[in-house]
Amino acid sequence: MRHSENDYGNGSGKVWRGWDAAGTNAHHVSPSISRKALFMQVNTQDYIADDVGTGGATNPQAFAAFNTAEAMQKVAQFYSDPARGAGIDLYWVTSFFIPWPGSPIDYGNGDGRPSAYRYEGLMNYAAQGQIPTDVTGGTLITADLKYLRLVGANNYWQVFPRREGVLKRCLRINRDPLLRGFCLLLFMSRKSTVTEIGNVHPFFPAALAVTDSRRDENGAFVFPVQMSEENPILYSGAPYSPAQFKEYLWWSTAHEIAHLLLGDGHSPDNTGTLMSTRVFLSNCVVSSEELSRMDVKNRIGATR
Numbered sequence: 001m002r003h004s005e006n007d008y009g010n011g012s013g014k015v016w017r018g019w020d021a022a023g024t025n026a027h028h029v030s031p032s033i034s035r036k037a038l039f040m041q042v043n044t045q046d047y048i049a050d051d052v053g054t055g056g057a058t059n060p061q062a063f064a065a066f067n068t069a070e071a072m073q074k075v076a077q078f079y080s081d082p083a084r085g086a087g088i089d090l091y092w093v094t095s096f097f098i099p100w101p102g103s104p105i106d107y108g109n110g111d112g113r114p115s116a117y118r119y120e121g122l123m124n125y126a127a128q129g130q131i132p133t134d135v136t137g138g139t140l141i142t143a144d145l146k147y148l149r150l151v152g153a154n155n156y157w158q159v160f161p162r163r164e165g166v167l168k169r170c171l172r173i174n175r176d177p178l179l180r181g182f183c184l185l186l187f188m189s190r191k192s193t194v195t196e197i198g199n200v201h202p203f204f205p206a207a208l209a210v211t212d213s214r215r216d217e218n219g220a221f222v223f224p225v226q227m228s229e230e231n232p233i234l235y236s237g238a239p240y241s242p243a244q245f246k247e248y249l250w251w252s253t254a255h256e257i258a259h260l261l262l263g264d265g266h267s268p269d270n271t272g273t274l275m276s277t278r279v280f281l282s283n284c285v286v287s288s289e290e291l292s293r294m295d296v297k298n299r300i301g302a303t304r
């Protein structure tokens, strides 16, 4: 692999990695002032594999292929490519995942879990618009109903503020204030423990970006466990193969990073472009020509 590994310099064992399109093996990469550079802080939830569930819609074989370093290298490769990408050198540094505040959960019957942010109990699913049930094909993951029923809605939403609330809180506490100018990307298991229940709503996307103008509440989420499970749930298709899962993972990660660069919209009338409502990084401007070539909206793979 063409990447560098250097201590970040604060003694915490952080690692730089970046794709060097023209480099050779064992080539150490350092930022070049002559190229566009994108700096990412990447946090992966601890023990993420423990959240892979059981049942007809889970897909442990595909999830086993998840690898943060490989995903980031593929994304960096995509962005750095002068023909398919935007000629951006992506450098990334790993940091520790910090769960949002939450006390241990006791279900009162001997079951429980040590942290509110980690879901280790029964995974409930709800058919769209119907009574929640255990999962089979064609249903939607919603929330930790067991915990919600136990503590009541008010207490539940204190722990898991709705939508943007919990997302922004998670970004705020995970962002390293020393990494100024870095974009934040979080790999977390699935959204199911913190999303809404009780009404019909789309399956919460397995990847999303929060493009708040407040820097510390701006960042991207990718939920690899959920992504590995989504095809039977969302599209009534067969579970992804490991190779398919990785393609979607890499591409979704690249897509959400594009939102951090370009804004939160999808242009309805121009193939491959995002709306570019805001440009967040002045040192990393993507031209409209580059954007149409990259096709960050319609492509289905980062490596093709």
Ligand SMILES: [Zn+2]
Pocket: 255, 259, 266
């Ligand atoms: Zn998008």
